[in-house]
Amino acid sequence: MSLTILNVIIAVVIAIGFAALNAAYLVWAERRGAGRIQRRPGPNVNGPLGLLQPLADGIKLMTKQLVIPGGADKALFMVAPVLAMAPAIISFVTIPFSESIVAHSMNIGVLMIFAFASLSGFSILLAGWSSRNKYGMMASVRAVSQNISYEVPMLITVITIVMMTGTMDLKELVAAQSGGIWNWNLIPSLSSPLMPVAFLIFFICSLAETNRAPFDLGEAESELVAGFHTEYGSMGFGLFFMGEYANIVIGASLITILFLGGWGCPLGLFPGVWWFLLKIYMLIFSFIWIRWTFPRTTIYGLLNLSWKILIPISLFNLLLTAGLLKVF
Amino acid sequence: MIKDTVKQALQDLFPDPEPVAEEVVAPAAEGADTDEDKKKPVKKKEEPRVNGVLERDHAEHGYDIDVQLDPGELLAAVMIIDKAGFFLESITGVDWIKEDQLEAVYDFSRYDFDTCRVVIRTRTPRSAPKIPTISKIYPGAGWHERETHDFFGIKFDGHPHLVPLLLPEDADFHPLLKDFKP
């Protein structure tokens, strides 16, 4: 018993460390990637290839004063950034990086991740509301309506997959896809011919759920200054930032687990954690790539996309898959 | 040619156009070489220009029709201009301190290739400068009139929102008046 608790504590510490390291170095990767895409070097002064840049940024953010605007709701103002970071870290606990590397395997892992993912919308709402800033308020209302409308197609897609595999355990989901690329959920089969479309829907929804460009309407720096974190400085801002990147890792991990066969090799050889990492970092790179290529959508364009296109398609996919599962 | 039709229409605003034409010709004939002299008889001969329509050489001055009228006739003239399809280029003022008058200058131009620039001038006493607004006809005049009010203190009667635009909100000075001391 005590050993299990110790195990869990170690696992949690590793999860936090992984999340924080990822958040810090994804910022670096994003800036370097943006630099490449924009034909400029990006951060390259601190350390080789600018690798010490995240450290310098971290020290700077931590030593800055946290300014709480007058009239703000102090308690909520402080809670919001923590609430942005914490669910992302907790979600790491249940993600299986390989057969054996998982902090705590649960049979309802998918459900848990979604439960915590919806908390991130809550943190944006709190941040925008408590900072008593009109831009922040508008942004948080936007972000919440966005989060709500994109969780729907996302969950419908997940239900489709759960229906196909019959489990909500992330490990078993991967196990069901083991053996090679032809077993992945991404590849259409007789009972699920629309899976590539479902993958696309899930990918778009992950972008929207993590508030990434082109769906970063909660930030929308050209209209709403900086959106919900307009009033945040120092580590408050830093936590939002880290939370965003931790969420991206979660999103990429989920896509990998649900569609891309988790830690399995495309050819069925040498499954292991390296495949998992390779897949999530390729997905994260595509997130970065998209961010620096596309302009931002409008709020009505965003909601139209979800309610008029993604939800009907994913519902149709659900119905189709349910019917075909009965047939085959 | 739009120039002729507009000129004719504007000419009709003045009850007796003949003497105006004479007045215009006279200084030009006296002035030896310069067309500019007829433009400003005020400066040279210390006698104010008489209201009326003048045709200008575009190459010389950059505009074609130069109208001077009383503030009371301004709206009628601008309506003619509006009907002829001109757009409002700008509104500005000139402080003729020697004659104790403020002049408001309205520039109009055209979008089509029938090039014609019309300048309408109207003068008002410096002590109580007051000109009717044309922002009802040209909404774009709103800003130009506010600017002219800022710089010269000309009151535009009927302007919906005559508060300082370029100067600070509480400005009570008019920097382009010639007797302005900063």
Next chain:
Amino acid sequence: MSGPIHIQPGETFTLNVGPQHPATHGVLRVKMEMDGEYIVKAETVLGYIHRMHELMGENRTYPQVLPNLSRLDYLGALGYTHGHVLAVERAAGIEVPERAEYIRAITVELNRVASHLFWFGAFVMDLGGFTPLMYAIQDREHILDMLEAVTGSRLTYCYYRFGGLYNDIDDDFIAAAKAFIPRMRKSLKKYDALVTGNIIFEKRLKDIGPISAEMCRKYGATGPVARGAGIDFDVRKNEPYSVYPEFDFDIPVYHECDSLARYKVRMEEMEQSLRIVEQGLEKLPDGPIMPAKKPKLIKPPAGDYYQAVETARGSFGIRIVSDGGKNAYRFKLRSPTYSNMSLFDEACEGMMIMDALAMMGSLDLVIPEIDR
């Protein structure tokens, strides 16, 4: 999209966009009355960097005012100084050698391309796409380098003199400009592929921010704003000045009246400017760049002179009222964005804030030029 709005009193809130706001690109403030995301009423507040150039024009001699003109619009400064020298030359009756006029046209057009490039980058950045800005700035840098070599400055040029130029162009400039034209044409194709066809970009601009031809006329909008509303108006063609009649170029006109039309007008104008530069370099005559005899002290005869030029933003006008002295009696600057911006208040009513700010970007504002 804008729907019908029925506002009850007390349901709106006031949003101050600016004076420090990323979308205004300067210190412009728009007081918006908002109903959620919708703008009920907007009032633009100007004057945060008002410097009273008109008064400076009155208490300085004509040459002393020359540098002031490039402080109006720091992106397309040569167009404004061109207007000033043309106005004073018209007033004082100074002849300009042909070579000088050609070089003026070449440099103004290069500057126009630079200005449009920067606008392009900033506009796409307004819509949330960062990368094109970097590409556009890189191309613009070539132009700035070229102009720096002949004019001595990179942004606030004071290159033109009454009657001619400060400096003749050299072979290096001609070679650089000749090399620049094909490179820029390639870049324009790339921008088209990268940005113009993008579905998000198109959806954000198509049918957004309508400015009709009649509205342009009532507010005196000129330049790409008017041309995006189907008005075939360009001072270079309508009221030719300098050596522009010698050049063969088109005026791009779009009839859609939306933000996308204004975008397309500017993108095509860059190509037309390149054509002018190309022809100018080809036809460039030899000769002096300053007139043989020029008055020592510029004293235009008493009178009232007006000169309009087409700058990157629209029709820029200078009115000089002279009393025969060495200073102008009245020095009026008619700035194009001032008129273009004045229609924003009316045009943005009932729009959503992000559409309104996209429209504001399509007006191509340079705040120092509005405030003067």
